[in-house]
Amino acid sequence: MNLKSKILAVLAAGTLCFPQMAMARHAADSGATTVVHVEKVQHVPAAPKEGEQTNLMQRIRSILDTADKEQKQEPEAVAAGRTAKPLSNELTRWEMESRDEGGTLLFSDSPEYVDTNGILYQDSVQGDARVLFYHLNNSSVPRKLAVVLKNEYDGPNEITITRSGNGAPSSDYLKVGKATQLEYFRAEKNQKLSLPKGTARLIQESMNMTILQPGELTYGVFDFHAEHSVLVTVLMLDAYGDPVTAAEELPVLPKDEMRLRGTFKGMDRVMSAKKIYNPQEDGGVYFMLADDKADKYRKGIDATDGSQVTNYGNYGINYRLELPVDNGGVKYYLSPLGGVYAGAMRSFHSTKEYTLFPTPGGRTYFGNLTAPETDEVQIRREAGHWQIEQGTELASLGQSNGRGETVFEFSPPGASNLPVAIVMLPQK
Incomplete structure (x- = not known):
């Protein structure tokens, strides 16, 4: 995180960059990377036990293939008091509420x-x-x-x-x-x-x-x-x-x-979904972490001189993400929108046992193939509508099946770029 990059990052409200020499070092690395290709789906599998990345566009296309069948079932859904929502590669924002707690x-x-x-x-x-x-x-x-x-x-x-x-x-x-x-x-x-x-x-x-x-x-x-x-x-x-x-x-x-x-x-932040997610009705959704808009940066005091300071990126804050699901299968992903990213998360699915996910799995870092957002794309995403663009990279955070609550632990990793998006997508 060199000084020039960090200043630009703060002006961009949430993008923290690491030194350019590190970028050069990693440019020659190879590893399993999943990229959204609009015209051609391509996936190089990573190690399955390390939270491997998954091609989101392939999942979206699978959903689209079943859209006609779901549309035929819509009258039955309406009769049951629910409205089936068409699914597409445009995700909608999933509303979250947060509170800070802990030491x-x-x-x-x-x-x-x-x-x-x-x-x-x-x-x-x-x-x-x-x-x-x-x-x-x-x-x-x-x-x-x-x-x-x-x-x-x-x-x-x-x-x-x-x-x-x-x-x-x-x-x-x-x-x-x-x-x-x-x-x-x-x-x-x-x-x-x-x-x-x-x-x-x-x-x-x-x-x-x-x-x-x-x-x-x-x-x-x-x-x-x-x-x-x-x-x-x-x-x-x-x-x-x-x-x-x-x-x-x-x-x-x-x-x-x-x-x-x-x-x-308050060293911990709990973020809870405002409503229960129904994958078949709600379709693909996302929410942002460490963007200083939907997820605000923390304010504190520098004890060495008494001045007020801002934690640009919420480094050291441990997040608990609470995501209740009504019914059906859900796949979860992390997508870095600020640039190169390397970290880890873990999840709990209605049990005390957890699953550890390197983000990404199979290689040290990812995010270098995701093109910077245009102003138009960023404005729409911040307004609640995100179109998955060609070249977008995602890391798998596993899946859940049936009614229950999925809980993730996340903390912004040092040396990585922010913000990130968490994606929830119906499983076929």
Whole structure:
């Protein structure tokens, strides 16, 4: 996410870009990609156990093939108090309502390109919390990034790590972003950390041995519960320095122009469909995530100077998407509309067991084949009507069958472009 791209992204209300050098690195990669071809349907299958991408236009054409049959059944539907809706490749917006809840998010992404040692973000929390860091070693020497927890309570304190993801540092930013999300969504944890009175320690001991070479990115997310107040410090320091000592001695570094750091109350967002989805009546539908229109960006406070900040992209916010279905089969997809994208999601279908979906499956990233929207297409989509264009890429998020509720967990991945659309399509 270079500075020029990020400024353009904010002006575009929701498109966050990663460095152009990463784009060049990935341009030569190959992998299974699903693209909508209007004239010719083509699909190269990906690994089936990794949420492989599926050709949406092929599904739409299958629906169109059965449209005549459904039209003949319309009188029976009307008699039952329902109106059958013709299906086409134009999707309609599915209305969602949202609420923010949960603990406190500490977000550290400014300065993103770190040239020297210093504190990147710092604030005190108690109870449920999440810390997200996204920083690149922009110096000419090896360094390391650390998160230090300092007990502020006048007695012993206990920290419980409930979930975490921290991809290995790399100059392949998309790979780091995806690896972090896959680890974060894979499983919950119950790791106990004891903090006696007046002590401090790393949130993860391996940070002390993880070296960032020049040009490498590190990205991590840690959910935890603190019985009493702890001071959380995200810092960059010498490769062989002591993080606990450095957290006491180093100055707070000035933020960059994007000011992407801060403390945000309510670290989780629950989005629920306003009505139950009936695939045969409602047809193909979509809703947007992290576009700052249908899904608004969060506001917070930079604890290092007291200024108000905006989380452009809602990074570190964990979404719970609640999608009740009346009857019939439904297929779900994610489509990146801002550019190249690499992340992960997981879903629950009326059980406690979940399915993990790399987005995309079978390769590191996708979205590079989806052409930028024209002004006309964007205006219509924001008004509630989205025409699937040639070249649109989608990643499969599985399917559901029969009456019930499908729940997805999603969080905007670091190094990827936003916004994204979630698509729900009737299954034949």
